[in-house]
Amino acid sequence: MTPELMAAGAKALAEHKARAAAGGGARFVADEAYFGQGVALYVDGITVSFDGFRALNSLSLTINVGELRCIIGPNGAGKTTMMDCITGKTRPDSGTVFFGSNIDLLRLTEPQIAQAGVGRKFQKPTVYEQLSVFENLELALKADRGVRAALFHRLSGQQLDRIGELLTLIHLKDQSQRTAGLLSHGQKQWLEIGMLLMQEPKLLLLDEPVAGMTDEETERTAELFLSLEGKHSLVVVEHDMKFVGELTQGRKTVTVLHEGSVLAEGLLNEVQANEKVVEVYLGR
Numbered sequence: 608m609t610p611e612l613m614a615a616g617a618k619a620l621a622e623h624k625a626r627a628a629a630g631g632g633a634r635f636v637a638d639e640a641y642f643g644q645g646v647a648l649y650v651d652g653i654t655v656s657f658d659g660f661r662a663l664n665s666l667s668l669t670i671n672v673g674e675l676r677c678i679i680g681p682n683g684a685g686k687t688t689m690m691d692c693i694t695g696k697t698r699p700d701s702g703t704v705f706f707g708s709n710i711d712l713l714r715l716t717e718p719q720i721a722q723a724g725v726g727r728k729f730q731k732p733t734v735y736e737q738l739s740v741f742e743n744l745e746l747a748l749k750a751d752r753g754v755r756a757a758l759f760h761r762l763s764g765q766q767l768d769r770i771g772e773l774l775t776l777i778h779l780k781d782q783s784q785r786t787a788g789l790l791s792h793g794q795k796q797w798l799e800i801g802m803l804l805m806q807e808p809k810l811l812l813l814d815e816p817v818a819g820m821t822d823e824e825t826e827r828t829a830e831l832f833l834s835l836e837g838k839h840s841l842v843v844v845e846h847d848m849k850f851v852g853e854l855t856q857g858r859k860t861v862t863v864l865h866e867g868s869v870l871a872e873g874l875l876n877e878v879q880a881n882e883k884v885v886e887v888y889l890g891r
């Protein structure tokens with residue numbers, strides 16, 4: 608780590624602390640999502656057009672509480688656009704998106720949706736490169752939660768414990784003081800997942816999380832996701848069929864998207880044997 612990097616990191620942390628101490632102004636208080644009916648995410652008939660082109664065409668799917676759902680499909684199928692609609696980045700032209708059975712996500716803004724308990728991992732890792740692994744997790748803990756940020760200028764013992772647990776979970780325990788910019792691509796992805804988990808999201812959306820990872824990193828990521836299943840609901844978009852196989856263990860539902868709607872849904876071996884799926888996706 609160079610002195611410049613250390614100075615830049617210290618400056619970013621100080622600025623963040625100042626913002627957090629100043630408070631974020633009026634805060635949105637999300638209704639508590641209700642999961643008693645077993646539904647984590649309900650998407651019904653969403654359509655998105657870009658200049659007349661239908662990126663999503665009456666897409667419907669339901670994710671159960673604690674479920675780990677893999678979504679596959681060719682490039683351009685609408686997988687990322689679907690995540691954009693769930694997280695408030697894109698507004699569908701029509702349709703319904705509910706989080707739990709009571710929260711209408713189409714009425715909330717992007718930060719409100721995050722605060723309600725929906726975490727999203729984009730394709731590229733976005734960590735604070737100049738800060739340490741530990742500081743990245745510390746910021747994630749305080750970032751969106753203005754109240755907490757105002758309450759805790761220093762980490763409580765409980766928060767330290769939580770960061771410690773997460774460092775173990777994301778395989779970065781012995782890297783905690785390392786500058787994030789020096790981590791491997793896979794380690795940066797894990798760190799970002801750890802940052803998401805600091806917010807304790809109920810639903811996690813992960814867009815191509817193992818793209819660019821080594822085989823070993825991919826295997827460890829599968830273990831990590833399997834350990835999150837149950838405690839969180841997960842939606843994982845991936846092209847890596849070996850990884851999807853490890854996640855689904857021959858018994859979980861896989862959804863295949865094509866041209867903005869669900870082409871097939873079933874066990875991995877079932878959709879892999881589906882002629883339409885082979886034709887548009889797997890046969891290439």
Ligand code: ADP
Binds near residue numbers: 685
């Ligand atoms: P996937 O993630 O499955 O590869 P995307 O959701 O990224 O697919 O894209 C679905 C389709 O929508 C693609 O044809 C893409 O070019 C188009 N698209 C996505 N975002 C936009 C946008 N902001 N403007 C115009 N077209 C877009």
Ligand code: MG
Binds near residue numbers: 686687814
């Ligand atoms: Mg995509």
